[in-house]
Amino acid sequence: MAGQTSPAPATAEARPQRADARRNRERILEAGRKAFADTGRGVQMDDIARLAGVGVGTLYRHFPTKEDLVLALVQQSVEASIASAREALTREDPGEAIEWLVHEAAEKMARSRGLRDAMSGIEFGDDNNPWQSKDKRRSSEAVLERARDAGAIRADVTVDDWQWLMCGLAASIADGADPERQAEFVLAAVRPR
């Protein structure tokens, strides 16, 4: 029963919102995802709002800052990635688990060049970088540990190493690399000997 997401989202206000407010938030996030993917970090808030079918004012009510929106977007990715890790843990073979995880990640990244694009511009203080959140690190660590123990990857590969490999993977895919192949390189990089 590992890793249940806490009921209150870490960053946003904990108060239970009205139904339409929550729906708006979703629509904005979705629009943001799409807009970033299409246009890159240059998207304008107005465009995102229009895409979401709300006024800018509404957008700003949910995300007081462009950076806040990006942060939320990243957080979503992180959460998805945590979920993937959890799913990986359900596999029998620790080696297979990690292979699946990398390919899964690569595939997701292939769909969201804009997100990575946005990330590379934003300077999260080391503290609230979602990729460095406790949950994220813990979930990665779980998969890594199993793989290390099983000898599927080198013993010296740390969580940090892993995160940065993922970061690099994202970048190359964003630039047009073939997800499958780049994923293979990552795996090769961490395989023993």
Added chain:
Amino acid sequence: MAGQTSPAPATAEARPQRADARRNRERILEAGRKAFADTGRGVQMDDIARLAGVGVGTLYRHFPTKEDLVLALVQQSVEASIASAREALTREDPGEAIEWLVHEAAEKMARSRGLRDAMSGIEFGDDNNPWQSKDKRRSSEAVLERARDAGAIRADVTVDDWQWLMCGLAASIADGADPERQAEFVLAAVRPR
């Protein structure tokens, strides 16, 4: 003996400029390099001009557009990278050569935010992306080929693979990874077996 580049800079038209003009151009490029390294793609033209100790007008005389300047800057990086490749070729051991090359590249990336931006950023139509110039590709190919032939790297590693690995390297370093260690992962990724 592939990958020789003509000694004359490919960047600018060869018109013989006045001495001071040429010097200013150099100063601007240097300032641009520095500003670009510190601030990334977001640099402001006025700042570069001030840093170079010239008026904006002068800057614009040499580079009619911000994009032109950025392009020239990137081109310089590319040329430096080509030079590194050439230097790598002077080493006896092909394996050592490629190791040196990766570490050298990582170090440079660590020093320049602009370089990182440029390597992972896109912004260039696939056509005039300096990183995809013939010269650049040829020089990478030369090093790779020797390494492949010597069995220092896998036989199936293409230039494209290589460029994307470098791109990923840049991204992870941009995000704070240790250049040395990430370089090692890249090497591990391409090593045989």
Added chain:
Amino acid sequence: MAGQTSPAPATAEARPQRADARRNRERILEAGRKAFADTGRGVQMDDIARLAGVGVGTLYRHFPTKEDLVLALVQQSVEASIASAREALTREDPGEAIEWLVHEAAEKMARSRGLRDAMSGIEFGDDNNPWQSKDKRRSSEAVLERARDAGAIRADVTVDDWQWLMCGLAASIADGADPERQAEFVLAAVRPR
């Protein structure tokens, strides 16, 4: 009964704006009118904005381009001129009507440098020159026709002749001529015999 224009302003799209937005638009136009009258085509957007008591952004929301604003302003002049023509038509005596019209025009020109600029300046592709709009030409024609029929002016005076006489009138007034007297010359030029 030629030359009727719909009461709705031909200038802007008919979207029903918020009250304050409409008011701002009016204020901007008024400020533009004034600034244009004083300074001519050289007006600066910032000045107009300040004069209107709004931010530049607002100005640009209403008129995405300086040229757009100028065009709208000119269009207003044209409309005023059409209105004058309509008023002229209400006079009993066709000769008196045209006399009144010329003097009226001269007076307006004397008051607005921008109007003078616009009338003699070109800047508009022949197609969307508001002075050559159907409405404008039709309204002039109506007055001219009546005058021709009544023998108040020569039978061979065309609308084009008329427009150009007005253009010349504007120029001379711009250069300092006495509006009244120049108007008289125009009338003398078209009178029979």
Added chain:
Amino acid sequence: MAGQTSPAPATAEARPQRADARRNRERILEAGRKAFADTGRGVQMDDIARLAGVGVGTLYRHFPTKEDLVLALVQQSVEASIASAREALTREDPGEAIEWLVHEAAEKMARSRGLRDAMSGIEFGDDNNPWQSKDKRRSSEAVLERARDAGAIRADVTVDDWQWLMCGLAASIADGADPERQAEFVLAAVRPR
């Protein structure tokens, strides 16, 4: 023997220049004429210089200011117009003389939209407006007087009237009016009765 041009040009320095300097001056004036005609008041000094085949520096040596250049250009027109007036005076018939003069002027104007364009933008203080120079006024007056005395034009037409009629003529022609026809209107405007 009226109206001989003083040997020293009114505005420029009276010192006899080196032959090449004088030639440069001529070339600049010619280029200016052409450039203004083609591009209107927006021409850039650099362009004029290039067209003249000299450096900007040279241009500025001859005309310290863009306005100075325009002034010189206008002055040339004025001088040509004075010459025309002188030629008109050689005709037997005073009425024919003035007719010829107007048509001649109209034709010249037809060729130089840009010049008029430039004029309308420049605010010569009433003092150094070349069109109001003594020579110019005197030469116009000579033709007018003869015409008045002969009853070819109305007795009340003053030099000022005349100048402004010419100004209007220029404007309408600049805007595309047919020179011949507009000239006729001017003549009609001043003819007795």
Added chain:
DNA sequence: GATGAATGAGGCTTCATTCAT
């Protein structure tokens, strides 16, 4: 709460004029 109009600091670029070569 939602909307979209308003704001204005700040960015890029132009061009008349100056000045070192």
Added chain:
DNA sequence: CATGAATGAAGCCTCATTCAT
């Protein structure tokens, strides 16, 4: 003297964010 590189004030416009409706 000629040249054309350098200058920088000033202009137009963008876009994240605020606030009246």
